[in-house]
Amino acid sequence: MNPKSHQILFHSPELRIPLQSVTLSFVSDRTLSHLKHSLFNVSPQFVSSFYFTLNGKPLLDETPLLTTQFAPFSTLLLRSRLFGGGGDGGATGAESRDCYLNMYAEKKPDKVDPNEQRLSKWLNCALSNEPLREPCVIDNLGNIFNKVALVEALIGKKLPKEFGHIKGLKDMINVKLDLIPGVDDGISGAKFQCPIAGLEFNGKYRFFALRNCGHVLSAKASKEVKSSCCLVCHKEFEELDKIVINGNDEEVVVLRERMSKTTKEKKKKKMMIKKVKNGNVDVDDDGVSLEGKRLSGTKHGVDDKAVAKVEGNGRVGLKGVSDVAAKRFKATDIAPANATKDVYASIFTSSRKSDFKETYSCRSLPLGRN
Ligand SMILES: [Zn+2]
Incomplete structure (x- = not known):
């Protein structure tokens, strides 16, 4: 080995730089900063985001390479600074984690005696x-x-x-x-x-x-x-x-539930009263308006009953349904004397569903459609 020079080593797992050696001559006045710049051919700002450590201790960029700190074959580690996470210049990285966490911990108000x-x-x-x-x-x-x-x-x-x-x-x-x-x-x-x-x-x-x-x-x-x-x-x-x-907390939860239940019930009642006042028959549980049933004839009401009957008996009483359907009232069945069935039926909009046309006048719409 040349007695007038010695070698130091460096590497950086973060930057994927494998272990390399630098041979230093005793007349060199180069610093760590020079070494860094020789590694990256980029902006100084980028270079400043890296620093060397020796045995875990950060080193200043101005540290001369030829210092007694570096024994021959010392291994330097090149590390990147963590911005905003300490070690970014604002902190030396020497503080304990506990101090660091406390610094950002929310200030708690003075404890109040629970009693x-x-x-x-x-x-x-x-x-x-x-x-x-x-x-x-x-x-x-x-x-x-x-x-x-x-x-x-x-x-x-x-x-x-x-x-x-x-x-x-x-x-x-x-x-x-x-x-x-x-x-x-x-x-x-x-x-x-x-x-x-x-x-x-x-x-x-x-x-x-x-x-x-x-x-x-x-x-x-x-x-x-x-x-x-x-x-x-x-x-x-x-x-x-x-x-x-x-x-206590549990009792308040119970009261809160009771309160929201009462509020909901009151709201429902209010809505019902409003509807009745407006002339609409109120809404039943299925949300189907009774008026709707009436408009479409007795058909739905009767069918519901028939279905209920089927379920109630447990037997499938399809006969009951068809019987009821057959009994459904049709105005044309009792057409007055001297009137043909067709003419009499034409009075009722329900008799001619197929050839109905919408016109400019909404009055021509059948009852269920306006
Ligand atoms: Zn009392």
């Missing part, structure tokens, strides 16, 4: 967060509000999305809370109680409101006194009239 949060739901309005003050209302999901705050938000259209199911007064249930005797407005703790069991309305006990009368009772009271009447006003209620206040 405090639960308590707040029972003492304060779910919307305004102000202490509960009568008159109070609940929504169909069991959230409790100060009525004034809720109505104001509703009018001002400032209701947050989570309360989007409250569209008007009809979606609020006025509740009657039982004030704990001797407690005034200034106190921060529970102000209301179960009128029967005396349990405080503070989140430690389950409470529900009755939809019809608005009385708020503890679950304990209703368990002890099994009754289908309100324990305060003795008004009757059904199980579905009980709305759990500030229920």
Whole structure:
């Protein structure tokens, strides 16, 4: 080996450059940058996106090739910088992965004491967060509000999305809370109680409101006194009239399902009423209008019955169907005396289906077609 020179090696699996050697003379003032440029005959910008490492340590482009760092036959690795992924100049690549992930992690709000949060739901309005003050209302999901705050938000259209199911007064249930005797407005703790069991309305006990009368009772009271009447006003209620206040996730899911079911039913009813008002006979379950049946004669109605009969008997009563069809009424069967059947039939549009022509006048259309 020439004593005045030594060799270093480099390779780049990323660029598919196999192991190569560079022979350095002791008078060379070349740097790693020169070496890079000698490898790529392209723009400097492209060249700058690669760097050398030695034993995993990145090297600056200005590092002279003839440095004590490079022992003879040191192997350099040529690597590409990962843009936007660290190691792109902004980061040295020396940070731990954990630091890196933390840098981009979303900042979480300070942890809220779950106990405090639960308590707040029972003492304060779910919307305004102000202490509960009568008159109070609940929504169909069991959230409790100060009525004034809720109505104001509703009018001002400032209701947050989570309360989007409250569209008007009809979606609020006025509740009657039982004030704990001797407690005034200034106190921060529970102000209301179960009128029967005396349990405080503070989140430690389950409470529900009755939809019809608005009385708020503890679950304990209703368990002890099994009754289908309100324990305060003795008004009757059904199980579905009980709305759990500030229920857990599962209870809210149940309430939400019940609410959407009721909304759908109401919509359907509304549509039916509208149709009847418009003079249309309402729509039956199959979505087939009764009027449609009437227009096409009694045929369909009768056929339906015949089919039902077949299914009901379990026997195939095709005879029944044909009998019924034969009995179908035809006006021409009772043509008046002195009128030929054809002439009499011509009065009825149904008699001449084949030679019917559409004209400019819609009145000439047969009944079922206009
Ligand atoms: Zn009641």
